[in-house]
Amino acid sequence: MQKLMMNKGYETTAEKQPNLLNSGNTENGNGFIESIFKNITKNEYFSAGVGIISVGAFVTVANRLNSYMYHAVKKNMFTSLEITINDSAYYWVLEYIVKKGIISRHLSLKTQMLNDKNKKTVFFSFLPSVGNHLLIYDNRFIFIERSREKTMTSDVNRSVPFENIKLSTFIWSKNIFSKILTDAKLYIEKKEEGKTLLYKTFGHEWRPFGTPKNKRPVDSVILPEHLSEHIINDLDTFLNSSKWYIEKGIPYRRCYLLHGPPGCGKSSLIAALAGHFDFNICTINVNDVYLTDDRFIHLLATVPPKTILILEDIDFVFPNPSESNARVDSPIETSSSTASTISNSLLNSGNIRTLGVSYSGLLNALDGIVATEERIIFMTTNNIERLPSTLIRPGRVDLKIFIPYANTYQYRKMFLRFFPEHEDMAKEFATIFESFHLSMAEIQSFFLFSKHDPHKTIQNARHWVKTYAQKAGAQQG
Structure with a gap:
């Protein structure tokens, strides 16, 4: 019995000893950690670093939360309209909102120079610069954001950054944007009233070129008797016959070929006709080495409304027959049929090639399956003898007009x-x-x-x- 009690006492003592050891180790460990923590927290560099990190984290979270709330409010409470630089309304809106009076201290400048009455007149147009602006329109706040990206829109001669403007307002309706666009268009039309606008190609699109020109009176272009009246009557009949063309299943387009010596009034006549019918003018250089068939067809399909398309000096698309093995006399001595035969033989032999658009691409764009309707084309040449008969046949050219030397x-x-x-x-x-x-x-x-x-x-x-x-x-x- 005594031995058993002694054993139990030993076991009890033995069990208690490890607990005492563990307790001492835990207390020593906690004290060590507390000591390290106290020493670290007393370090002013550590405290400053923790403070900076805390402030940075707070600012980051606050900015993200603010950005999230801003975009959420803008998405659910604002109505927005985005206009890219590729849209014709882009510069209308920019000029119009400045005219209406935007609230901004940051503007960009657009300078135009006009020669009028032997003196140069400079016009300065102020446009909203890149950034945010405010416009009060019809007693409503319109928030304007103009942005410019690093992506470049390229042409053969220059590259410009891609831009867009975004109009935003609290109203859940697009009607206010429709009204702004309508007013901007009316403002530009009034500004260009009595003017003829010239368009040139820019990449794959048409852009206004230079300043609008004063409309040229028809009577300022003096042609042989009754010739001007004949052309005006023909064009007027065409413009008023769209329904007839549709009913008869005839493509609604008209192509004129003006030919004759240089300086006799071909280009002047086109400018006068554009002014008479209140049309603008588009010019395209068919000899452009960068002009592909697809681009040419696309440009003809996207000609702005109420414009006359000019293909000037179309004969330069083809090599001079006198430079080939065939002998061609002077234009005065060579009949039109003989010269046309020579041009056709050169074409069939493969000696003719275009510098830009191919010959087949030119023909397809004029009257092929991809040819567009509701267009007026004027081709000009000083030497009709150099043109293949396949180019100027009926269906591609509706009216050939010879403008001779003056009488x-x-x-x-x-x-x-x-x-x-x-x-x-x-x-x-x-x-x-x-x-x-x-x-x-x-x-x-x-x-x-x-x-x-x-x-x-x-x-x-x-x-x-x-x-x-x-x-x-x-x-x-």
Whole structure:
């Protein structure tokens, strides 16, 4: 019994000893950790670092929360409209909101220079710069954000950054944006009233080029008698016959070919027709080495409404027949049919190639399956003999118009345009050049040196004829 009790006592003592050891170790460990923590917290560098990290974390969380709340409110409570730089309304809206008076201290500048009455006039247009702006429109707040990305929109000559503007307002309706766009369009139309706008290609789209030009009166382009009236009547009939074309299943498009010597009024006639019918003008260089078939077809399909498309000097698409193995006489001596035959033979032999768009691409764009409708095209050439008959056949070219050197009727009309009260002197002026083949550009030059003196104009004309005769006699001698 005593032995058993001794054993139990030993076991009890033994069991208690480890607990005492463990308790001492735990207390020593906690004290060590507490000591380290106290030493660290007393370190001013550690405390400053923890403070900075805490503040940074708080600011980061606050910014993210603020951004989340901002986007949530903007998404659910705002109505927005985004307009990219590729849209024609982009610059309308920029100019209009400045005119309406945006609340901003940051603007960008657009400068235009016009030559008017022998002096240069400079116009400054202020546009909203990149950033945020505020517009009060119709008693409502319109928040404007103009952004510019690093992505570049490229053309063969230059690259510009991609831009867009975003209009936002509290109203859950797009009607206010429709009204802004309508007002901006009316503002631009009024600004360009009485003007003809010129478009040129920029990459795969059309962009306004330069400043709008004053409309040219039709009577300022003096052509052979009744020719202007014939062209105007034909174009007017076409513009008023869309329903007839649709009913008859005929593609609603019109293509004119103006041909004749340089300086006789081909380009001037197109500008005058555009002004007469209140159209703008699009020009495209078919010889552009960067112009592909797809791009050419796309450009013809996206011509702005109410525009005349011009393909100038279309004959330069083809090599000069005189440079080939075939012999071609001068245009005066060569018949149109003979020259056309030569052009066709060159085409079939594969010697003809275009510098930009291919010949097949040109034909398909004019009247192929991909050809668009509701368009007016004017092609010009100084040498119709160089054009293949497949290009100018009916269906591709509807009307061929020859504009020759000036005749006595044009001489007299030109004189009366500058001096309307001198009919007798106009007849005298016309007889001076009866034996000459002169372009209207050459005739007009006589009036530029004597703008207000009809007698001096006739004197200069006679002096020119005399000088010309002397030079001709000297060459023959």
